[in-house]
Amino acid sequence: MSLLEIKNVSINYHTNDKTVYAVQDVSMNVDEQDSVGIVGESGSGKSTLAMGILRLLPENIIETSGEALLEGEDILAMDTKHLQEVRWMKMSVVFQKSMNALSPVHRIGYQMEDIYRVHYPNEDKKVIQDKIYSLLKMVNLPERVYMSYPHELSGGMMQRVAIALSLIFEPKLLIMDEATTALDVVTQTQILNEIIDLEKNMNIARIMITHDMSVVASTCKKVVVMYAGRIMEQGLVNDVLVNPQHPYTKGLMSSFPSFTGERKNLKGIEGNLPDMSIYPTGCVFAPRCPFATERCHKEIPQLKKYGDNWEVACFQSGGTSNE
Ligand SMILES: Nc1ncnc2c1ncn2[C@@H]1O[C@H](COP(=O)(O)OP(=O)(O)OP(=O)(O)O)[C@@H](O)[C@H]1O
Numbered sequence: 001m002s003l004l005e006i007k008n009v010s011i012n013y014h015t016n017d018k019t020v021y022a023v024q025d026v027s028m029n030v031d032e033q034d035s036v037g038i039v040g041e042s043g044s045g046k047s048t049l050a051m052g053i054l055r056l057l058p059e060n061i062i063e064t065s066g067e068a069l070l071e072g073e074d075i076l077a078m079d080t081k082h083l084q085e086v087r088w089m090k091m092s093v094v095f096q097k098s099m100n101a102l103s104p105v106h107r108i109g110y111q112m113e114d115i116y117r118v119h120y121p122n123e124d125k126k127v128i129q130d131k132i133y134s135l136l137k138m139v140n141l142p143e144r145v146y147m148s149y150p151h152e153l154s155g156g157m158m159q160r161v162a163i164a165l166s167l168i169f170e171p172k173l174l175i176m177d178e179a180t181t182a183l184d185v186v187t188q189t190q191i192l193n194e195i196i197d198l199e200k201n202m203n204i205a206r207i208m209i210t211h212d213m214s215v216v217a218s219t220c221k222k223v224v225v226m227y228a229g230r231i232m233e234q235g236l237v238n239d240v241l242v243n244p245q246h247p248y249t250k251g252l253m254s255s256f257p258s259f260t261g262e263r264k265n266l267k268g269i270e271g272n273l274p275d276m277s278i279y280p281t282g283c284v285f286a287p288r289c290p291f292a293t294e295r296c297h298k299e300i301p302q303l304k305k306y307g308d309n310w311e312v313a314c315f316q317s318g319g320t321s322n323e
Pocket residue numbers: 013014015020022040041042043044045046047048049276
């Protein structure tokens with residue numbers, strides 16, 4: 001059984017005058033100790049998917065369907081009380097601006113203590129303090145951070161606090177949404193290496209949302225390529241990023257400098273994301289796809305098995321059908 005099984009999840013936002021089809025029919029698996037990168041252009045639904053699975057979207061404006069099974073239990077159907085036990089305890093999240101959630105006028109250690117007490121109200125103060133010092137140490141922060149205020153820390157230190165906080169209840173699944181994007185390359189690399197070590201030691205699986213393909217290539221086992229709310233291609237990093245099958249993945253890869261350092265022009269992908277309030281009649285990528293045929297504009301391609309652990313949603317990819 002996978003740790004997290006996402007089955008046909010769709011998430012729509014209802015705003016005053018329209019419906020935005022932000023995530024459409026997404027199915028993917030995360031195994032224990034897996035590391036799965038989610039990539040795709042801005043607006044392709046990556047954060048909506050992550051926030052939807054964490055049930056952190058405002059429920060009055062969204063409509064969700066499908067299942068998200070965490071250790072076999074559907075998060076999307078859980079009652080609020082049970083959800084509160086699962087969220088942070090079994091799965092947690094770090095955003096780019098996670099630290100904004102902390103109060104600027106209270107010391108970091110005290111705030112971490114309070115958070116710990118939400119789930120363990122009767123725990124001994126000394127035990128909690130030891131726990132927090134060990135968390136700070138795990139993310140390579142000095143002990144003085146305990147008594148610091150958020151404004152006294154650099155961006156890299158703050159993101160480390162956010163990561164320490166996300167690990168406070170030893171979750172099985174950590175979701176990072178552009179969590180290291182704003183940091184300089186050296187700090188980002190340090191933090192990513194620390195996380196990879198933590199994962200090994202704490203038996204954590206990670207979903208990593210990022211614009212940076214090189215981060216996925218260097219820190220993830222699997223990759224999910226999203227475009228306009230749908231998965232275009234998914235599989236092992238060593239397959240998908242090395243030998244991309246979907247025209248969108250190919251375009252995305254050619255938008256980035258070669259990892260091997262060979263110089264070539266960055267081709268990018270012409271055009272823009274479609275209006276996501278119009279439900280597509282065919283492949284969402286067809287309007288920008290150089291290989292699109294008449295069928296691509298009329299029919300939505302489903303993910304087809306292309307190889308072991310490899311799926312592509314393209315009529316041209318030559319995969320074998322799942323059906
Ligand atoms: N609260 C909201 N109300 C209405 N539409 C929204 C809301 N939040 C996001 N959207 C829309 O949902 C779609 C997906 O957005 P989302 O933020 O999930 O994309 P993303 O892939 O995370 O982008 P980025 O890489 O820029 O973070 C976009 O069309 C966006 O405009």
